[in-house]
Structures are given as structure tokens and as C-alpha cells.
Amino acid sequence: MSNANVQANLSNLARYQNNFLREVEERVEEGHMVKMCMQCGVCAGSCPFGPDWEHSPQKIFMMIRAGKREEVLGSDSMFMCTSCYNCIVRCPRELPITHIMHGLANYAHRLGLAPKGQPTRVFATMFWNNLTKKGRVNELTLTLGLYFKDGLVSGIKTALGMQSIGLAMLLAKRLNPMEIFGGHGVKDLKGFHAIVAKAKEIEDRKKGFTA
Amino acid sequence: MAKKEYAFYPGCSSQLKASASNYLVSTNAMCKALDVKLTEIPDWNCCGASVGYCEGGELPRIAINARNFAQAETHLPGQDIVATCAACWLGARESKERLDASSQLMKETNEALAAAGLHYKGEVNIRHMVEVLIEDFGYDELKKPMKKSLEGIKFAGYVGCQTNRPFGIDGESFENPLYLDKMVETFGGEALTSYDQKVACCGGALAFSEPEKSQKQIRDIVESAYDHGAEMIVTPCPLCQANVEVYQSEINKKQGTKLNMPVLYYSQLMTIAYGGSAKEAGLNGQLIRAEKLERIAGK
Known part of the structure; x- marks a missing residue:
């Protein structure tokens, strides 16, 4: 995303006048539920990657209410979500925590404020681009794309490190080297692309994103 | 035993030579023994899986799931959609519940589907294969x-x-x-x-x-x-x-x-x-x- 677009996105936000909670409620998926959090901390104690991230969902929700916009949208926490849904089923106030974290990640990512090079942000972007290209995931190009995300040299190193697994998958007929030439996909690709484009256009308009 | 029929959503990982191809092979054999007929949703697409949110956002993710619903509704009317993959099931069911709960989202989703000449009426039922086994068989x-x-x-x-x-x-x-x-x-x-x-x-x-x-x-x-x-x-x-x-x-x-x-x-x-x-x-x-x-x- 260009700097001009980041500026345009930021100027769209002027109407919130430092009211970050209202911004989240209006623009983030399931953001209207943030105010329901009662700070019990069950989510923090239920997360499998809990020890690895900077802010637990509980902290993120309080930071939103405290107006800590830069800290929340720049946090790596949302990208540590494995989508295990432990926090959702345990939350006594029934906040859809997983969805709010996904929503915040998407919002921070689209505004260009999410941490640069964050591995899951990079992988998740590759994943969406991979699946929308042909309508179905191409596991081979996705995996190779991830190995080579930091350049050729580190990519070859990672790929060599993983070659025994790759070979075993190949022999078990669970990896297809021919996928490099295309692989599985939907037949009505034109229609599929039209749906994705139209949905994105509506969402961008609603949330004030500039592509 | 009466024959049971379902609209089948195998998902990307179950395809030929993909990472869960043996799941599909064994599902087919299991269903044959149970006299279950699985018919693939015509031209199904990926559900967006659990990391689709970052770049995909909300509506594009729901719209691609609704594309599968529209195909199933049109070509396999009255059949429950059955997924074997946990993420496919979750992505599809989550999308369905959001659409059921919001007429605005339904309107926007159908606006997106119309770009490919499709329409979702809101009638599908999404289930996991395990639910079929336990609830429809026992x-x-x-x-x-x-x-x-x-x-x-x-x-x-x-x-x-x-x-x-x-x-x-x-x-x-x-x-x-x-x-x-x-x-x-x-x-x-x-x-x-x-x-x-x-x-x-x-x-x-x-x-x-x-x-x-x-x-x-x-x-x-x-x-x-x-x-x-x-x-x-x-x-x-x-x-x-x-x-x-x-x-x-x-x-x-x-x-x-x-x-x-x-x-x-x-x-x-x-x-x-x-x-x-x-x-x-x-x-x-x-x-x-x-x-x-x-x-x-x-x-």
C-alpha cells in the first residue's frame, strides 16, 4: 500500500476524533461487542499462544477503551491467533473474541499499521492471494512461497531443511509437484473473481478503506 | 438401511494428491459401506480457512462461502451440505449464521454473488461428517x-x-x-x-x-x-x-x-x-x- 493511500485512509478517520472505541465499534468485524468485556482474563489464560504475545485479548479490549489506537493497531497479538476458539467458548460475557481479534488484524493490516514482516500477517496475505487466484488453495505454491518469502538464499535453506518431509508427502501421494503448473481450481474462475472483487468493493466502501 | 444423500464439500486439502487426500479416500469407502451418497457441490471453492481474515476481511470471506451455498441450493436442492474438513465446516457455518442474522449482510452478499449471476436464498444447512454419523446414524x-x-x-x-x-x-x-x-x-x-x-x-x-x-x-x-x-x-x-x-x-x-x-x-x-x-x-x-x-x- 502506498503512503498516499495510508494518508487517505487516515484522513477518513478524522470523524472519530480520538474516540477509538467508536471507531472499532463501527469499522471492525464484531467490534460492537468490545464494550461487553468485564476484564476477567479467562481469554488470556485460555490462549495456546498466550505466553508468546504482547497483549492478551483482555488487555487489547481495555486498551481500545483507553483510546490507545497506535498501540492496539501496531500490536502483534491479533496475528498470534491460531483460531482455536478457546476464548470464545469460555468467555462468560460471550464476546466473539476470536472474530474480534481477526477483525482487528484485518483492520490494522488494511490501514497499513500492523507490524511489518509479522510472519502470520505475511503468510495470511499469501494464503488469501493463493486461494483467490484459482478459487482453491494450491498447497505447493503456498508452501514454496512461504519458504522463499525472505529471498532466494534463505528460501533454499528452508526448503532443503524440509525436503525429507516434502519427499515423504510426495511418496504418500499427499503432495503434487505438478501443482507448480497450475493445480486445482474452480471452472468458473471469471465468476469467482467477479464475486471476490464486488465483495471487496462493497466492504472497502463501508469501512472507508482505500485499496 | 435407507440410502442417505448429501451435498458434499470436500475442501482443498482433500483433493487428489493434496495433504488430506487419504481423508477423502477413506471417507468414500466409509460412506459406501454406510450406503451414503455424497455428491460434490458443483464447482465448489475454498472457504477462506482460518487465516483468510487478514487480507480477505469479512464480506469477501462470506461471499465466497455463499457462492458454494448458492451452487448447492440450485443443483442439489434439499440436501444438507456436509464437510469433512473442520475449517470448511467452520467457515461455511459461520458464514451461514452471519447471513441468517443480518438482512443487510445478506443483501450485500447477494449483490456480490450477482456479479457471477448467482443468488443465495438462505436455505442451506451446514453439517460436519461427524454430525451425520452420530445424528443421522447413531x-x-x-x-x-x-x-x-x-x-x-x-x-x-x-x-x-x-x-x-x-x-x-x-x-x-x-x-x-x-x-x-x-x-x-x-x-x-x-x-x-x-x-x-x-x-x-x-x-x-x-x-x-x-x-x-x-x-x-x-x-x-x-x-x-x-x-x-x-x-x-x-x-x-x-x-x-x-x-x-x-x-x-x-x-x-x-x-x-x-x-x-x-x-x-x-x-x-x-x-x-x-x-x-x-x-x-x-x-x-x-x-x-x-x-x-x-x-x-x-x-
Whole structure:
């Protein structure tokens, strides 16, 4: 995303006048539920990657209410979500925590404020681009794309490190080297692309994103 | 037994030569034994999976799921959509619930679908294969076609996350669901009911982007199975299966462990119990061979 677009996105936000909670409620998926959090901390104690991230969902929700916009949208926490849904089923106030974290990640990512090079942000972007290209995931190009995300040299190193697994998958007929030439996909690709484009256009308009 | 028909959503990982192709092979054999007819949703697409949110956002994710719904509604009217993949089931069901709850979202989704000449009326029902087995058949019915017992094998039933949360199987608890253990016992296997990593997370898609953190989870899942005396792990989720099986060699290499625990699908166990061959059960797709099951299949 260009700097001009980041500026345009930021100027769209002027109407919130430092009211970050209202911004989240209006623009983030399931953001209207943030105010329901009662700070019990069950989510923090239920997360499998809990020890690895900077802010637990509980902290993120309080930071939103405290107006800590830069800290929340720049946090790596949302990208540590494995989508295990432990926090959702345990939350006594029934906040859809997983969805709010996904929503915040998407919002921070689209505004260009999410941490640069964050591995899951990079992988998740590759994943969406991979699946929308042909309508179905191409596991081979996705995996190779991830190995080579930091350049050729580190990519070859990672790929060599993983070659025994790759070979075993190949022999078990669970990896297809021919996928490099295309692989599985939907037949009505034109229609599929039209749906994705139209949905994105509506969402961008609603949330004030500039592509 | 009356023939049952479903609109089948196999998902990307179950395709030919993809990471869960043996799930599809064994599902087909299992359904044949149960006289279930699965018809693929014509030209189905990916559900967006659990990391689609970052770039995909909300509406594009829901719209691609609704594309599958519209296809099923038009071409396979009245049939429940059945997914074998946990993420496909979750992505589809989540989308359906959002659409059911919001007429605005429904309007926007249909505006997107119209770009491809499609329309979703809102009539589909989304289910997981496990729900079909338990609710439409039940353990007693499932046992009827059984030809061989899985006697003598100890299974750690690894349910994982997305077949269990947030929707789960009706009547089961999130913290200790019992259906997988009951299925194992139905076919004569020994279920290790105190297996404490039953609903732990394998790292999911973050096994790719955060390998160290995910491999810590995977090591716990496999070691706990060993601690409880398991000979095999059984799971309903293709990502659980792949993560927990595939990375054992990697963990051994990095951490000096000697993990070598086969990880199977329930559909593979059932295919063997129904008298299917090792090939029909997709046992040739294991990276860590399930020799005890192969022996039963060969009997």
C-alpha cells in the first residue's frame, strides 16, 4: 500500500476524533461487542499462544477503551491467533473474541499499521492471494512461497531443511509437484473473481478503506 | 438401511494428491459401506480457512462461502451440505449464521454473488461428517456394517479445536467431548478417555508461520498420547492430522525426541472395521505407518 493511500485512509478517520472505541465499534468485524468485556482474563489464560504475545485479548479490549489506537493497531497479538476458539467458548460475557481479534488484524493490516514482516500477517496475505487466484488453495505454491518469502538464499535453506518431509508427502501421494503448473481450481474462475472483487468493493466502501 | 444423500464439500486439502487426500479416500469407502451418497457441490471453492481474515476481511470471506451455498441450493436442492474438513465446516457455518442474522449482510452478499449471476436464498444447512454419523446414524447403526474389530489397539482421541469449538457436536462439552472415544469403542478399539491433550490446539495454520510455537503444541499432543499408553492418535480434522503427523520428524531432528506415533482419521478406522482394504482406508497415505491397522486390514 502506498503512503498516499495510508494518508487517505487516515484522513477518513478524522470523524472519530480520538474516540477509538467508536471507531472499532463501527469499522471492525464484531467490534460492537468490545464494550461487553468485564476484564476477567479467562481469554488470556485460555490462549495456546498466550505466553508468546504482547497483549492478551483482555488487555487489547481495555486498551481500545483507553483510546490507545497506535498501540492496539501496531500490536502483534491479533496475528498470534491460531483460531482455536478457546476464548470464545469460555468467555462468560460471550464476546466473539476470536472474530474480534481477526477483525482487528484485518483492520490494522488494511490501514497499513500492523507490524511489518509479522510472519502470520505475511503468510495470511499469501494464503488469501493463493486461494483467490484459482478459487482453491494450491498447497505447493503456498508452501514454496512461504519458504522463499525472505529471498532466494534463505528460501533454499528452508526448503532443503524440509525436503525429507516434502519427499515423504510426495511418496504418500499427499503432495503434487505438478501443482507448480497450475493445480486445482474452480471452472468458473471469471465468476469467482467477479464475486471476490464486488465483495471487496462493497466492504472497502463501508469501512472507508482505500485499496 | 435407507440410502442417505448429501451435498458434499470436500475442501482443498482433500483433493487428489493434496495433504488430506487419504481423508477423502477413506471417507468414500466409509460412506459406501454406510450406503451414503455424497455428491460434490458443483464447482465448489475454498472457504477462506482460518487465516483468510487478514487480507480477505469479512464480506469477501462470506461471499465466497455463499457462492458454494448458492451452487448447492440450485443443483442439489434439499440436501444438507456436509464437510469433512473442520475449517470448511467452520467457515461455511459461520458464514451461514452471519447471513441468517443480518438482512443487510445478506443483501450485500447477494449483490456480490450477482456479479457471477448467482443468488443465495438462505436455505442451506451446514453439517460436519461427524454430525451425520452420530445424528443421522447413531453408534448402534454405525456398528451394523462392522466386519472386523479394532480390538487390541489403544487410541488417543484427539478432537482438536475447530470440530469442537465454537460449534461442536450437539450434546458434547467443549472441554471433554466424548464422541471420538465412543466411536473408537463402537468398533472395538480401546479409547484412552483420560488423554489430556484431547482439545488442545496444534497451532493450526500458524504451524507454517510460527513453526517453533506450533511444534511445542504438537510435541505436547504426541507426548501426552505416549504417556497415556496410546499406540495411535485418531482425529476428525485434516489440519490436526497433517500438523501432528508431519512435524514429528522435524521435532525429533531439532529436539532429539523419538516421536513416531501414527495419526489417523476416524474414517480410516471405520473403513478397516467395515472390512475395507488398507488402500481403501488410505493407509498408504500415512507418513508414519499404522502397522497394527494394516495387519487388521490384511486379515
